[in-house]
Amino acid sequence: xxxxxxxxxxxxxxxxxxxxxxxxxxxxxxxxxxxxxxxxxxxxxxxxxxxxxxxxxxxxxxxxxxxxxxxxxxxxxxxxxxxxxxxxxxxxxxxxxxxxxxxxxxxxxxxxxxxxxxxxxxxxxxxxxxxxxxxxxxxxxxxxxxxxxxxxxxxxxxxxxxxxxxxxxxxxxxxxxxxxxxxxxx
Numbered sequence: 001x002x003x004x005x006x007x008x009x010x011x012x013x014x015x016x017x018x019x020x021x022x023x024x025x026x027x028x029x030x031x032x033x034x035x036x037x038x039x040x041x042x043x044x045x046x047x048x049x050x051x052x053x054x055x056x057x058x059x060x061x062x063x064x065x066x067x068x069x070x071x072x073x074x075x076x077x078x079x080x081x082x083x084x085x086x087x088x089x090x091x092x093x094x095x096x097x098x099x100x101x102x103x104x105x106x107x108x109x110x111x112x113x114x115x116x117x118x119x120x121x122x123x124x125x126x127x128x129x130x131x132x133x134x135x136x137x138x139x140x141x142x143x144x145x146x147x148x149x150x151x152x153x154x155x156x157x158x159x160x161x162x163x164x165x166x167x168x169x170x171x172x173x174x175x176x177x178x179x180x181x182x183x184x185x186x
Contacts, residue, residue, distance in 0.1 A: 001047040003033050013057020017064055025060060069170055078166045100169075107162055114155045121147025 010029060014022045029050065036046035050056065069077045082100065121144045124133075128140020 001044060003043040006047040006053050009053035010057055013054050014060065017061065021064065069166065082169055103165060107158065110158055114151045114158060118148050118151035121151060
């Protein structure tokens, strides 16, 4: 592969990253080619040593997504990290995607149930004293408060579990990147 073809594929793969990050990465890989040619290596040798530019771009996207998650800890940063790690390779997608879809679906379903129980507790708390629930007003008020606090607690645990799962996925992405890094440095 020629230098021009390698850099074109790398630039294409880097779309979506901030322009300053793209420029830094492109300059770094241009420097790899300059150093390789100064050492007497051909463009094809340097390109082969750097690896597949599409794969490099996916790894750099993953690294940027993981860095964003560590800095922001927001839902969009978490989603960005998850999708960046999934973008590392087709085999990873075939393995991780079904697992993540199942876990994501369970988290979403539990989240919906938590919200529903919270609102049901609010309705019981507010309307219970006026509806003649067996046990009277005290049972309605305390039952509503109990449902709302139970739902809030379950929501907090769900948030902690979700953050833990995103962190585990980030760890997996870093492990994946560390395993491939020696091959990229040659």
